Amino acid sequence: MxxxxxxxxxxxxxxxxxxxxxxxxxxxxxxxxxxxxxxxxxxxxxxxxxxxxxxxxxxxxxxxxxxxxxxxxxxxxxxxxxxxxxxxxxxxxxxxxxxxxxxxxxxxxxxxxxxxxxxxxxxxxxxxxxxxxxxxxxxxxxxxxxxxxxxxxxxxxxxxxxxxxxxxxxxxxPLRDRKNAVPGMVAYFMNQFEAIYKKNKPRLHDEVIDLFVRYDWPGNIRELKNLLERIFIISSDKAVGVDDLPPDFLWHFREPSKTMDLAEIREKAETRAILEVLRRTGGDREKASKLLKISPRTLRHKLQKYDIRVDRNANGAPPLDS
Ligand SMILES: Nc1ncnc2c1ncn2[C@@H]1O[C@H](COP(=O)(O)OP(=O)(O)OP(=O)(O)O)[C@@H](O)[C@H]1O
Ligand SMILES: [Mg+2]
Missing domain, CATH: 3.40.50.300 (P-loop containing nucleotide triphosphate hydrolases)
Structure with missing residues (x-):
């Protein structure tokens, strides 16, 4: 059992x-x-x-x-x-x-x-x-x-x-009242699927785990288990980042835009672009700033201002040539 x-x-x-x-x-x-x-x-x-x-x-x-x-x-x-x-x-x-x-x-x-x-x-x-x-x-x-x-x-x-x-x-x-149990549950189910499907489990980025902890899981452990099974099945050798999660799950985090606050829109768009480029360059800021056509100093400033934290080479992806 x-x-x-x-x-x-x-x-x-x-x-x-x-x-x-x-x-x-x-x-x-x-x-x-x-x-x-x-x-x-x-x-x-x-x-x-x-x-x-x-x-x-x-x-x-x-x-x-x-x-x-x-x-x-x-x-x-x-x-x-x-x-x-x-x-x-x-x-x-x-x-x-x-x-x-x-x-x-x-x-x-x-x-x-x-x-x-x-x-x-x-x-x-x-x-x-x-x-x-x-x-x-x-x-x-x-x-x-x-x-x-x-x-x-x-x-x-x-x-x-x-x-x-x-x-x-x-x-x-409910799972939302025992959120500290989420990372342990994730690890447990991933090991379980590894044994069931006889395939290596993917590594999940810390941001993915953070998102799982933030989410409220209205379907509780069943919902978590089903989502993990989906991720497990479609995963390749590459580590799973936030962008690799099923769109219907990510949809829960889409904030309804109440205003047309340009600063806020810019912040969201820039954060997305920076995260994407850093993901593609394996966290290499030098290369990322070239791709973004900004100076490394401006990139550093934006990372601080928008509180963006990225592991260096976190997803193990090969850095892109710039
Ligand atoms: N603490 C736990 N550890 C491991 N697996 C769990 C745990 N709690 C629930 N599960 C898994 O979550 C799924 C849902 O559990 P279960 O069917 O017991 O829920 P339930 O409360 O009876 O749900 P429902 O009210 O919808 O019938 C099952 O696949 C079960 O194996
Ligand atoms: Mg039941």
């Missing part, structure tokens, strides 16, 4: 809680935005529990309602309804001895919540069309990206079910 990167204090605190609760059969509710690693964390809790060798069964609570939902969770007997040609077991039975992961639990249809709560009390239920009570031994972990308290206020989620599910609440912070 993939490793769970723990690269900041908030994650270390979370892992402390995970170690404390994993061995007990308490219900855990993992909250966090999409892509923060809720399912991955649920699996880790399962794997650190005495149930590790038994099944981990994820069920998406958002996709079914009514009888279909009951069928998915509790199964049915042969002939229970039209189309029930064979007996079928549901997720509760499939997870027997292991862990049932209720993903997107806020989406659990309100009409199904009462029955569901009852089953969570004693883990006994009947398959649809069945007569026999079935007892299972499962540990329940749920996850949501919604604020369940808000759902309760809106009348969409039962309060009693909420308290049953969240004996231990765990909140996974």
């Amino acid at each position: 993939n490793e769970f990167v723990i690269d900041c204090n908030s994650m270390r605190e979370i892992m402390k809680v995970v170690r404390q609760v994993a061995c007990y059969d308490v219900n855990v509710l993992i909250m966090g935005e999409s892509g923060t690693g809720k399912e991955m964390l649920a699996k880790i809790i399962h794997l650190q529990s005495p149930r590790a060798s038994r099944p981990f069964v994820p069920v998406n609570c958002g996709i079914l309602s009514g009888m279909m939902f009951e069928d998915k969770l509790f199964g049915h007997e042969k002939g229970a309804f039209t189309g029930a040609v064979e007996q079928s077991i549901g997720c509760f039975e499939a997870a027997h001895g292991g862990t049932l992961f209720l993903d997107e639990v806020a989406e659990l249809p309100i009409d199904n919540q009462v029955d569901f709560l009852r089953v969570l009390e004693d883990f006994r239920f009947m398959r649809i069309g069945g007569r026999e009570l079935i007892q299972v031994d499962v540990r329940v972990i749920s996850a949501t990206n919604k604020d369940l308290k808000e759902e309760i206020r809106k009348g969409l989620f039962r309060e009693d079910l909420f308290y049953r599910l969240q004996v231990i609440p765990i909140y996974l912070p």
Whole structure:
């Protein structure tokens, strides 16, 4: 299984809680935005529990309602309804001895919540069309990206079910609130892709990492991982600079121009040109100033004024002849 990167204090605190609760059969509710690693964390809790060798069964609570939902969770007997040609077991039975992961639990249809709560009390239920009570031994972990308290206020989620599910609440912070974890995550995923694709990982310029730290990652770790995979696939032997990043990602940093401030426009245009030329000359200021048709002194002045910092030969590109 993939490793769970723990690269900041908030994650270390979370892992402390995970170690404390994993061995007990308490219900855990993992909250966090999409892509923060809720399912991955649920699996880790399962794997650190005495149930590790038994099944981990994820069920998406958002996709079914009514009888279909009951069928998915509790199964049915042969002939229970039209189309029930064979007996079928549901997720509760499939997870027997292991862990049932209720993903997107806020989406659990309100009409199904009462029955569901009852089953969570004693883990006994009947398959649809069945007569026999079935007892299972499962540990329940749920996850949501919604604020369940808000759902309760809106009348969409039962309060009693909420308290049953969240004996231990765990909140996974969005990536923008743990930005110091970004460089470590980047390194981790790049190594992972290197192993998967059997190709050398590209070197990323410091400015690229800076940009990643500045970005807010609304899709969280999933978004970061997907972008890195894209960069990894299209990269050549050359180090990856800001200009090599996909345009749709760079677009997030485009500032809407509110004014027609000429000084500002000039500064942006000059900064771009200087960065580009320095990139092409491998950071050689002498050559860069010739290409820009300005004196090395003027170039030095502009670098200072616009606070432009460039590594010498940072991208390893061969200097252009001037
Ligand atoms: N701490 C982490 N270390 C390594 N990989 C991670 C970490 N957190 C998340 N990931 C990766 O990010 C991706 C998204 O994680 P996951 O599916 O667990 O998120 P989620 O919170 O369940 O998202 P959603 O709410 O959209 O279902 C997965 O590919 C997972 O492997
Ligand atoms: Mg998920």
